[in-house]
Amino acid sequence: xxxxxxxxxxxxxxxxxxxxxxxxDQVTVSALARRFDVKVASLYSHLKNSQDLKTRIxxxxxxxxxxxxxxxxxxRAGKDALTALANVYRDYAREHPGRYAxxxxxxxPQTAAAxxxxxxxxxxxxxxxGYDLTEPDQTHAVRLLGSVFHGYVSLELGGxxxxxxxxxxxxxxxxxxxxxxxxxxxxxx
Amino acid sequence: xxxxxxxxxxxxxxxxxxxxxxxxDQVTVSALARRFDVKVASLYSHLKNSQDLKTRIxxxxxxxxxxxxxxxxxxRAGKDALTALANVYRDYAREHPGRYAxxxxxxxPQTAAAxxxxxxxxxxxxxxxGYDLTEPDQTHAVRLLGSVFHGYVSLELGGxxxxxxxxxxxxxxxxxxxxxxxxxxxxxx
DNA sequence: CTGATTTGCCTAAAGGTTTTAGGCAAATGC
DNA sequence: GCATTTGCCTAAAACCTTTAGGCAAATCAG
Numbered sequence: 001x002x003x004x005x006x007x008x009x010x011x012x013x014x015x016x017x018x019x020x021x022x023x024x025d026q027v028t029v030s031a032l033a034r035r036f037d038v039k040v041a042s043l044y045s046h047l048k049n050s051q052d053l054k055t056r057i058x059x060x061x062x063x064x065x066x067x068x069x070x071x072x073x074x075x076r077a078g079k080d081a082l083t084a085l086a087n088v089y090r091d092y093a094r095e096h097p098g099r100y101a102x103x104x105x106x107x108x109p110q111t112a113a114a115x116x117x118x119x120x121x122x123x124x125x126x127x128x129x130g131y132d133l134t135e136p137d138q139t140h141a142v143r144l145l146g147s148v149f150h151g152y153v154s155l156e157l158g159g160x161x162x163x164x165x166x167x168x169x170x171x172x173x174x175x176x177x178x179x180x181x182x183x184x185x186x187x188x189x
Numbered sequence: 190x191x192x193x194x195x196x197x198x199x200x201x202x203x204x205x206x207x208x209x210x211x212x213x214d215q216v217t218v219s220a221l222a223r224r225f226d227v228k229v230a231s232l233y234s235h236l237k238n239s240q241d242l243k244t245r246i247x248x249x250x251x252x253x254x255x256x257x258x259x260x261x262x263x264x265r266a267g268k269d270a271l272t273a274l275a276n277v278y279r280d281y282a283r284e285h286p287g288r289y290a291x292x293x294x295x296x297x298p299q300t301a302a303a304x305x306x307x308x309x310x311x312x313x314x315x316x317x318x319g320y321d322l323t324e325p326d327q328t329h330a331v332r333l334l335g336s337v338f339h340g341y342v343s344l345e346l347g348g349x350x351x352x353x354x355x356x357x358x359x360x361x362x363x364x365x366x367x368x369x370x371x372x373x374x375x376x377x378x
Numbered sequence: 379c380t381g382a383t384t385t386g387c388c389t390a391a392a393g394g395t396t397t398t399a400g401g402c403a404a405a406t407g408c
Numbered sequence: 409g410c411a412t413t414t415g416c417c418t419a420a421a422a423c424c425t426t427t428a429g430g431c432a433a434a435t436c437a438g
Contacts, residue, residue: 003404003415025214030395041397042416050396106347121351136355140363143350144337147364150349151340152332158295160339161332162310166325174329175336177376187370189363192386192433219424230426231387239425 004038008046011036012056019057019098024105027098029053054105059115061099065092066116069123078130079180085127086149086176093153100157104150121146131183141183148179193227197235200225201245208246208287213294216287218242243294248304250288254281255305258312267319268369274316275338275365282342289346293339310335320372330372337368 014035019027029050033040047053065088072084093100107115124142133141152175155161156168203224208216218239222229236242254277261273282289296304313331322330341364344350345357 006415028395029397039417040395041399041418044397045415104343104347109348112348136359137363139354140360140367143341143344143357143360144364144367146349147337147340147344148333149340150344151336151338154293154343155332155336155339158293159298159301160335165328168332170325171329171332174326174378175333177378178329178333178371181374181376182367182371185370185374187366189366195386217424218426228388229424230389230428233426234386 004036004042006036006038006042006046008056011043011046011053012060015053015057016060016096016099016102019102020096021098024054024057024098024101027054027057027102054102055107055111057099058102058105058107059111061096061103062116062120064096064099065089065103066119066123068092069120073123073126079176081127081130082145082180082183083176085123086172089149090153090156090172093157097157100153104154128183131186133183133186137186141186145179148175193225193231195225195227195231195235197245200232200235200242201249204242204246205249205285205288205291208291209285210287213243213246213287213290216243216246216291243291244296244300246288247291247294247296248300250285250292251305251309253285253288254278254292255308255312257281258309262312262315268365270316270319271334271369271372272365274312275361278338279342279345279361282346286346289342293343317372320375322372322375326375330375334368337364 011032015027015032018031018035022031029043029047030040032053033043047056069085069088072088073081076084107117121142124145125138127145128138128141131141152172156172161168161171200221204216204221207220207224211220218232218236219229221242222232236245258274258277261277262270265273296306310331313334314327316334317327317330320330341361345361350357350360
Protein backbone atom coordinates (compact mmCIF):
# COMPACT_ATOMS: atom_id res chain seq x y z
CA UNK A 1 0.00 0.00 0.00
CA UNK A 2 1.64 3.22 -1.15
CA UNK A 3 1.87 6.00 1.41
CA UNK A 4 0.42 9.42 0.94
CA UNK A 5 3.33 11.31 2.47
CA UNK A 6 1.32 13.32 4.93
CA UNK A 7 3.04 15.77 7.21
CA UNK A 8 1.69 18.38 9.56
CA UNK A 9 3.01 21.07 7.23
CA UNK A 10 1.37 19.69 4.13
CA UNK A 11 -1.88 19.27 5.99
CA UNK A 12 -1.74 22.81 7.27
CA UNK A 13 -0.99 24.14 3.81
CA UNK A 14 -3.80 22.14 2.26
CA UNK A 15 -6.10 23.23 5.06
CA UNK A 16 -5.34 26.84 4.21
CA UNK A 17 -6.17 26.23 0.56
CA UNK A 18 -9.34 24.48 1.55
CA UNK A 19 -10.27 27.44 3.76
CA UNK A 20 -9.88 29.82 0.84
CA UNK A 21 -12.03 27.60 -1.34
CA UNK A 22 -14.89 26.74 0.96
CA UNK A 23 -14.57 29.09 3.91
CA UNK A 24 -12.67 28.68 7.13
CA ASP A 25 -15.53 27.25 9.12
CA GLN A 26 -16.09 24.57 6.52
CA VAL A 27 -12.58 23.30 7.08
CA THR A 28 -12.89 19.91 8.58
CA VAL A 29 -10.53 17.04 9.25
CA SER A 30 -12.78 14.86 7.12
CA ALA A 31 -12.71 17.20 4.16
CA LEU A 32 -8.95 17.38 4.42
CA ALA A 33 -8.65 13.60 4.45
CA ARG A 34 -10.84 13.44 1.37
CA ARG A 35 -8.55 15.89 -0.36
CA PHE A 36 -5.57 13.61 0.25
CA ASP A 37 -7.63 10.55 -0.63
CA VAL A 38 -6.85 9.07 2.73
CA LYS A 39 -8.93 7.83 5.63
CA VAL A 40 -9.84 10.36 8.27
CA ALA A 41 -8.18 8.60 11.16
CA SER A 42 -4.83 8.84 9.39
CA LEU A 43 -4.70 12.55 9.95
CA TYR A 44 -4.74 12.14 13.68
CA SER A 45 -1.13 11.00 13.62
CA HIS A 46 -0.21 14.46 12.36
CA LEU A 47 -2.81 16.63 14.04
CA LYS A 48 -3.85 16.58 17.65
CA ASN A 49 -7.43 17.33 16.73
CA SER A 50 -9.66 19.63 14.76
CA GLN A 51 -8.81 22.66 16.86
CA ASP A 52 -5.14 21.97 16.31
CA LEU A 53 -5.65 22.09 12.57
CA LYS A 54 -7.50 25.38 12.77
CA THR A 55 -4.88 26.90 15.00
CA ARG A 56 -2.13 25.89 12.61
CA ILE A 57 -3.95 27.46 9.70
CA UNK A 58 -4.39 30.64 11.73
CA UNK A 59 -0.69 30.75 12.56
CA UNK A 60 0.20 30.18 8.92
CA UNK A 61 -1.99 33.07 7.86
CA UNK A 62 -0.52 35.36 10.49
CA UNK A 63 2.99 34.45 9.32
CA UNK A 64 2.19 35.01 5.67
CA UNK A 65 0.64 38.35 6.35
CA UNK A 66 3.52 39.42 8.56
CA UNK A 67 6.00 38.44 5.86
CA UNK A 68 4.14 40.42 3.27
CA UNK A 69 3.89 43.36 5.61
CA UNK A 70 7.61 43.32 6.37
CA UNK A 71 8.30 43.29 2.65
CA UNK A 72 5.91 46.12 1.98
CA UNK A 73 7.30 48.31 4.73
CA UNK A 74 10.93 47.99 3.67
CA UNK A 75 12.19 51.40 2.68
CA ARG A 76 8.93 53.21 3.27
CA ALA A 77 7.88 55.75 5.85
CA GLY A 78 5.00 58.08 6.65
CA LYS A 79 1.88 57.88 4.57
CA ASP A 80 3.65 55.70 2.07
CA ALA A 81 4.22 53.10 4.77
CA LEU A 82 0.71 53.47 6.13
CA THR A 83 -0.81 52.80 2.75
CA ALA A 84 1.49 49.91 2.03
CA LEU A 85 0.70 48.15 5.27
CA ALA A 86 -3.01 48.74 4.95
CA ASN A 87 -2.99 47.33 1.45
CA VAL A 88 -1.18 44.22 2.59
CA TYR A 89 -4.10 43.34 4.83
CA ARG A 90 -6.77 44.23 2.33
CA ASP A 91 -5.09 42.41 -0.54
CA TYR A 92 -4.35 39.36 1.54
CA ALA A 93 -7.96 39.15 2.64
CA ARG A 94 -9.15 39.38 -0.93
CA GLU A 95 -6.71 36.79 -2.20
CA HIS A 96 -7.13 34.48 0.76
CA PRO A 97 -10.46 35.05 2.44
CA GLY A 98 -10.37 31.74 4.27
CA ARG A 99 -6.89 32.32 5.62
CA TYR A 100 -7.84 35.85 6.63
CA ALA A 101 -10.80 34.48 8.56
CA UNK A 102 -8.49 31.94 10.15
CA UNK A 103 -6.18 34.70 11.32
CA UNK A 104 -9.11 36.03 13.34
CA UNK A 105 -9.33 32.84 15.36
CA UNK A 106 -9.05 33.45 19.07
CA UNK A 107 -5.74 31.98 20.16
CA UNK A 108 -4.95 31.18 23.75
CA PRO A 109 -2.52 33.71 25.25
CA GLN A 110 0.46 31.32 25.11
CA THR A 111 0.02 30.63 21.42
CA ALA A 112 -0.79 34.23 20.61
CA ALA A 113 2.37 35.48 22.31
CA ALA A 114 4.47 33.07 20.24
CA UNK A 115 2.69 33.89 16.98
CA UNK A 116 3.42 36.38 14.27
CA UNK A 117 0.73 38.52 15.84
CA UNK A 118 3.38 40.36 17.78
CA UNK A 119 5.22 41.23 14.56
CA UNK A 120 2.02 42.80 13.29
CA UNK A 121 1.78 45.03 16.32
CA UNK A 122 5.46 45.96 15.99
CA UNK A 123 5.05 46.90 12.35
CA UNK A 124 2.03 49.04 13.02
CA UNK A 125 4.03 50.76 15.70
CA UNK A 126 6.93 51.19 13.28
CA UNK A 127 4.71 53.15 10.94
CA UNK A 128 3.98 55.64 13.64
CA UNK A 129 7.64 56.61 13.77
CA GLY A 130 6.89 58.70 10.72
CA TYR A 131 4.40 60.67 12.79
CA ASP A 132 4.88 62.70 15.88
CA LEU A 133 3.26 60.62 18.59
CA THR A 134 4.52 59.71 22.03
CA GLU A 135 3.19 57.22 24.54
CA PRO A 136 0.47 56.57 25.44
CA ASP A 137 -0.95 58.11 22.28
CA GLN A 138 1.22 55.86 20.19
CA THR A 139 -0.46 52.81 21.66
CA HIS A 140 -3.88 54.34 21.18
CA ALA A 141 -3.01 54.99 17.56
CA VAL A 142 -1.71 51.46 17.06
CA ARG A 143 -5.01 50.11 18.31
CA LEU A 144 -7.03 52.53 16.23
CA LEU A 145 -5.14 51.61 13.08
CA GLY A 146 -5.58 47.93 13.82
CA SER A 147 -9.28 48.50 14.30
CA VAL A 148 -9.68 50.34 11.02
CA PHE A 149 -7.67 47.84 9.03
CA HIS A 150 -9.44 44.86 10.44
CA GLY A 151 -12.85 46.46 10.56
CA TYR A 152 -12.74 47.73 7.01
CA VAL A 153 -11.39 44.56 5.50
CA SER A 154 -13.83 42.46 7.45
CA LEU A 155 -16.87 44.53 6.50
CA GLU A 156 -15.87 44.80 2.88
CA LEU A 157 -15.25 41.10 2.62
CA GLY A 158 -18.51 40.25 4.32
CA GLY A 159 -20.45 42.42 1.91
CA UNK A 160 -21.21 44.85 4.72
CA UNK A 161 -20.88 47.82 2.40
CA UNK A 162 -23.77 48.41 0.06
CA UNK A 163 -22.70 47.56 -3.42
CA UNK A 164 -23.96 50.86 -4.71
CA UNK A 165 -22.79 54.40 -4.18
CA UNK A 166 -19.08 55.23 -4.27
CA UNK A 167 -16.68 52.45 -5.05
CA UNK A 168 -15.19 50.72 -2.03
CA UNK A 169 -11.74 51.33 -3.50
CA UNK A 170 -12.46 55.02 -3.35
CA UNK A 171 -13.57 54.75 0.26
CA UNK A 172 -10.41 52.86 1.09
CA UNK A 173 -8.19 55.50 -0.44
CA UNK A 174 -10.04 58.32 1.22
CA UNK A 175 -10.02 56.53 4.57
CA UNK A 176 -6.26 56.18 4.40
CA UNK A 177 -5.99 59.85 3.51
CA UNK A 178 -8.13 60.60 6.52
CA UNK A 179 -6.05 58.42 8.83
CA UNK A 180 -2.88 60.05 7.61
CA UNK A 181 -4.36 63.47 8.29
CA UNK A 182 -5.48 62.30 11.70
CA UNK A 183 -2.06 61.00 12.64
CA UNK A 184 -0.38 64.17 11.51
CA UNK A 185 -2.83 66.12 13.57
CA UNK A 186 -3.55 63.92 16.54
CA UNK A 187 -5.77 65.78 19.01
CA UNK A 188 -4.36 66.60 22.44
CA UNK A 189 -6.15 65.04 25.41
CA UNK B 190 -47.66 14.00 27.25
CA UNK B 191 -47.40 17.65 28.14
CA UNK B 192 -46.19 19.98 25.44
CA UNK B 193 -43.17 22.18 25.79
CA UNK B 194 -44.69 25.20 24.10
CA UNK B 195 -41.96 25.74 21.56
CA UNK B 196 -42.21 28.58 19.10
CA UNK B 197 -39.75 29.97 16.63
CA UNK B 198 -39.46 33.09 18.76
CA UNK B 199 -38.73 31.28 21.98
CA UNK B 200 -36.17 29.13 20.23
CA UNK B 201 -34.49 32.16 18.75
CA UNK B 202 -34.41 33.90 22.10
CA UNK B 203 -33.00 30.84 23.84
CA UNK B 204 -30.51 30.43 21.01
CA UNK B 205 -29.30 33.96 21.63
CA UNK B 206 -28.84 33.25 25.32
CA UNK B 207 -27.03 30.06 24.50
CA UNK B 208 -24.76 31.99 22.15
CA UNK B 209 -23.83 34.41 24.90
CA UNK B 210 -23.08 31.55 27.25
CA UNK B 211 -21.10 29.19 25.07
CA UNK B 212 -20.20 31.20 21.98
CA UNK B 213 -22.09 31.61 18.75
CA ASP B 214 -20.40 28.80 16.90
CA GLN B 215 -21.24 26.39 19.68
CA VAL B 216 -24.91 27.06 19.13
CA THR B 217 -26.41 23.89 17.86
CA VAL B 218 -29.89 22.59 17.31
CA SER B 219 -29.07 19.72 19.62
CA ALA B 220 -27.92 21.95 22.43
CA LEU B 221 -31.06 24.02 22.07
CA ALA B 222 -33.26 20.92 22.27
CA ARG B 223 -31.44 19.86 25.40
CA ARG B 224 -32.13 23.24 26.93
CA PHE B 225 -35.85 22.76 26.38
CA ASP B 226 -35.66 19.15 27.47
CA VAL B 227 -37.10 18.07 24.20
CA LYS B 228 -36.00 15.75 21.41
CA VAL B 229 -33.91 17.28 18.66
CA ALA B 230 -36.27 16.43 15.83
CA SER B 231 -39.01 18.46 17.50
CA LEU B 232 -37.23 21.68 16.72
CA TYR B 233 -37.44 21.07 13.03
CA SER B 234 -41.13 21.96 13.07
CA HIS B 235 -40.13 25.46 14.09
CA LEU B 236 -36.79 25.89 12.35
CA LYS B 237 -35.97 25.09 8.78
CA ASN B 238 -32.50 23.94 9.76
CA SER B 239 -29.39 24.90 11.64
CA GLN B 240 -28.60 27.80 9.34
CA ASP B 241 -32.09 29.12 9.83
CA LEU B 242 -31.56 29.20 13.58
CA LYS B 243 -28.30 31.06 13.23
CA THR B 244 -29.80 33.57 10.85
CA ARG B 245 -32.66 34.26 13.23
CA ILE B 246 -30.25 34.86 16.09
CA UNK B 247 -28.29 37.24 13.88
CA UNK B 248 -31.42 39.16 12.97
CA UNK B 249 -32.44 39.35 16.61
CA UNK B 250 -29.06 40.78 17.55
CA UNK B 251 -29.19 43.34 14.75
CA UNK B 252 -32.66 44.42 15.90
CA UNK B 253 -31.64 44.70 19.52
CA UNK B 254 -28.60 46.76 18.67
CA UNK B 255 -30.58 49.00 16.35
CA UNK B 256 -33.17 49.60 19.06
CA UNK B 257 -30.51 50.50 21.58
CA UNK B 258 -28.84 52.75 19.04
CA UNK B 259 -32.07 54.56 18.22
CA UNK B 260 -32.63 55.12 21.93
CA UNK B 261 -29.11 56.37 22.48
CA UNK B 262 -29.24 58.79 19.57
CA UNK B 263 -32.50 60.42 20.58
CA UNK B 264 -31.84 64.05 21.35
CA ARG B 265 -28.13 63.92 20.73
CA ALA B 266 -25.96 65.41 18.01
CA GLY B 267 -22.33 65.91 17.12
CA LYS B 268 -19.70 64.28 19.26
CA ASP B 269 -22.30 63.45 21.86
CA ALA B 270 -24.15 61.33 19.32
CA LEU B 271 -20.95 59.79 17.99
CA THR B 272 -19.93 58.65 21.44
CA ALA B 273 -23.38 57.38 22.29
CA LEU B 274 -23.64 55.26 19.16
CA ALA B 275 -20.14 53.92 19.52
CA ASN B 276 -20.82 52.92 23.09
CA VAL B 277 -23.97 51.08 22.12
CA TYR B 278 -21.95 48.71 19.98
CA ARG B 279 -19.18 48.28 22.48
CA ASP B 280 -21.49 47.75 25.41
CA TYR B 281 -23.71 45.37 23.51
CA ALA B 282 -20.74 43.29 22.47
CA ARG B 283 -19.54 43.10 26.05
CA GLU B 284 -22.92 42.19 27.45
CA HIS B 285 -23.80 39.82 24.63
CA PRO B 286 -20.67 38.51 22.98
CA GLY B 287 -22.49 35.60 21.36
CA ARG B 288 -25.18 37.78 19.91
CA TYR B 289 -22.58 40.26 18.70
CA ALA B 290 -20.77 37.45 16.92
CA UNK B 291 -24.09 36.36 15.46
CA UNK B 292 -24.68 39.83 14.07
CA UNK B 293 -21.52 39.35 12.03
CA UNK B 294 -22.97 36.36 10.22
CA UNK B 295 -22.94 36.82 6.48
CA UNK B 296 -26.57 37.17 5.39
CA UNK B 297 -27.72 36.65 1.86
CA PRO B 298 -28.54 39.97 0.15
CA GLN B 299 -32.31 39.45 0.40
CA THR B 300 -32.23 38.86 4.13
CA ALA B 301 -29.70 41.59 4.73
CA ALA B 302 -31.80 44.16 2.91
CA ALA B 303 -34.81 43.30 5.08
CA UNK B 304 -32.79 43.28 8.30
CA UNK B 305 -32.13 45.98 10.85
CA UNK B 306 -28.74 46.33 9.19
CA UNK B 307 -30.11 49.16 7.10
CA UNK B 308 -31.20 51.05 10.23
CA UNK B 309 -27.63 50.86 11.45
CA UNK B 310 -26.34 52.47 8.30
CA UNK B 311 -29.02 55.15 8.52
CA UNK B 312 -28.15 55.96 12.10
CA UNK B 313 -24.47 56.24 11.37
CA UNK B 314 -25.35 58.58 8.56
CA UNK B 315 -27.58 60.56 10.88
CA UNK B 316 -24.64 61.25 13.15
CA UNK B 317 -22.79 62.88 10.31
CA UNK B 318 -25.46 65.55 10.07
CA GLY B 319 -23.69 67.15 12.99
CA TYR B 320 -20.57 67.48 10.86
CA ASP B 321 -20.01 69.27 7.63
CA LEU B 322 -19.71 66.49 5.09
CA THR B 323 -21.31 66.13 1.69
CA GLU B 324 -21.47 63.17 -0.64
CA PRO B 325 -19.48 61.16 -1.45
CA ASP B 326 -17.43 61.97 1.64
CA GLN B 327 -20.40 61.27 3.82
CA THR B 328 -20.53 57.69 2.57
CA HIS B 329 -16.81 57.31 3.01
CA ALA B 330 -17.17 58.51 6.56
CA VAL B 331 -20.08 56.17 7.24
CA ARG B 332 -17.94 53.27 6.15
CA LEU B 333 -14.95 54.43 8.11
CA LEU B 334 -16.98 54.79 11.27
CA GLY B 335 -18.49 51.37 10.77
CA SER B 336 -15.02 49.95 10.32
CA VAL B 337 -13.68 51.51 13.48
CA PHE B 338 -16.65 50.50 15.59
CA HIS B 339 -16.66 46.95 14.37
CA GLY B 340 -12.91 46.60 14.23
CA TYR B 341 -12.32 47.96 17.69
CA VAL B 342 -15.07 45.99 19.35
CA SER B 343 -14.06 42.85 17.58
CA LEU B 344 -10.37 43.14 18.46
CA GLU B 345 -11.04 44.11 22.05
CA LEU B 346 -13.47 41.25 22.53
CA GLY B 347 -11.12 38.78 20.93
CA GLY B 348 -8.31 39.80 23.22
CA UNK B 349 -6.46 41.33 20.29
CA UNK B 350 -5.19 44.17 22.41
CA UNK B 351 -2.37 43.35 24.76
CA UNK B 352 -3.67 43.36 28.28
CA UNK B 353 -0.90 45.61 29.41
CA UNK B 354 -0.12 49.22 28.60
CA UNK B 355 -2.86 51.84 28.61
CA UNK B 356 -6.33 50.72 29.50
CA UNK B 357 -8.54 49.84 26.57
CA UNK B 358 -11.17 52.19 27.95
CA UNK B 359 -8.67 54.99 27.60
CA UNK B 360 -7.92 53.98 24.02
CA UNK B 361 -11.60 53.91 23.24
CA UNK B 362 -12.16 57.41 24.60
CA UNK B 363 -9.16 58.78 22.80
CA UNK B 364 -10.14 57.07 19.56
CA UNK B 365 -13.55 58.69 19.68
CA UNK B 366 -11.91 62.02 20.35
CA UNK B 367 -9.73 61.40 17.34
CA UNK B 368 -12.65 60.46 15.12
CA UNK B 369 -14.53 63.54 16.19
CA UNK B 370 -11.55 65.69 15.33
CA UNK B 371 -11.22 63.91 12.01
CA UNK B 372 -14.86 64.47 11.09
CA UNK B 373 -14.67 68.13 12.01
CA UNK B 374 -11.60 68.43 9.87
CA UNK B 375 -12.16 65.98 7.05
CA UNK B 376 -9.32 66.30 4.50
CA UNK B 377 -10.17 67.51 1.02
CA UNK B 378 -9.50 65.07 -1.83
C1' DC C 379 -70.18 18.49 24.41
C1' DT C 380 -68.46 15.43 20.90
C1' DG C 381 -66.21 14.31 16.76
C1' DA C 382 -62.89 15.93 13.25
C1' DT C 383 -58.89 18.28 12.24
C1' DT C 384 -54.79 20.42 13.09
C1' DT C 385 -50.63 20.85 15.56
C1' DG C 386 -46.73 19.45 18.42
C1' DC C 387 -43.54 16.45 20.06
C1' DC C 388 -41.89 11.67 19.62
C1' DT C 389 -39.47 7.43 17.66
C1' DA C 390 -36.72 5.71 14.01
C1' DA C 391 -33.20 6.04 10.94
C1' DA C 392 -29.60 7.52 7.68
C1' DG C 393 -25.53 10.27 6.88
C1' DG C 394 -21.68 13.12 8.33
C1' DT C 395 -17.79 14.66 11.62
C1' DT C 396 -14.69 13.71 15.60
C1' DT C 397 -11.71 10.98 18.04
C1' DT C 398 -9.53 6.71 20.12
C1' DA C 399 -7.59 1.95 19.80
C1' DG C 400 -5.32 -1.50 17.68
C1' DG C 401 -3.26 -3.75 13.34
C1' DC C 402 -0.46 -4.55 9.22
C1' DA C 403 2.79 -3.19 5.89
C1' DA C 404 6.19 0.05 4.18
C1' DA C 405 10.23 2.60 5.28
C1' DT C 406 14.37 2.97 7.96
C1' DG C 407 18.35 1.44 10.64
C1' DC C 408 21.86 -1.95 12.16
C1' DG D 409 18.67 -9.47 6.04
C1' DC D 410 16.39 -8.64 10.18
C1' DA D 411 14.39 -5.51 13.68
C1' DT D 412 12.29 -1.38 14.63
C1' DT D 413 9.84 2.53 13.67
C1' DT D 414 6.43 4.94 11.22
C1' DG D 415 2.28 5.64 8.48
C1' DC D 416 -2.02 4.62 6.99
C1' DC D 417 -5.84 1.39 7.71
C1' DT D 418 -10.11 -0.85 9.90
C1' DA D 419 -13.27 -0.69 13.65
C1' DA D 420 -16.06 1.58 16.64
C1' DA D 421 -18.25 4.91 19.79
C1' DA D 422 -20.16 9.52 20.44
C1' DC D 423 -22.41 13.50 18.74
C1' DC D 424 -24.86 16.64 15.32
C1' DT D 425 -28.11 17.18 11.31
C1' DT D 426 -32.08 16.22 8.94
C1' DT D 427 -36.16 13.58 7.08
C1' DA D 428 -40.25 10.51 7.59
C1' DG D 429 -43.97 8.86 9.83
C1' DG D 430 -46.87 8.26 14.20
C1' DC D 431 -49.68 9.30 18.26
C1' DA D 432 -51.70 12.35 21.43
C1' DA D 433 -52.95 17.00 22.81
C1' DA D 434 -55.09 21.19 21.45
C1' DT D 435 -58.40 23.46 18.68
C1' DC D 436 -62.48 23.92 16.03
C1' DA D 437 -67.37 22.74 14.08
C1' DG D 438 -71.74 21.53 14.67
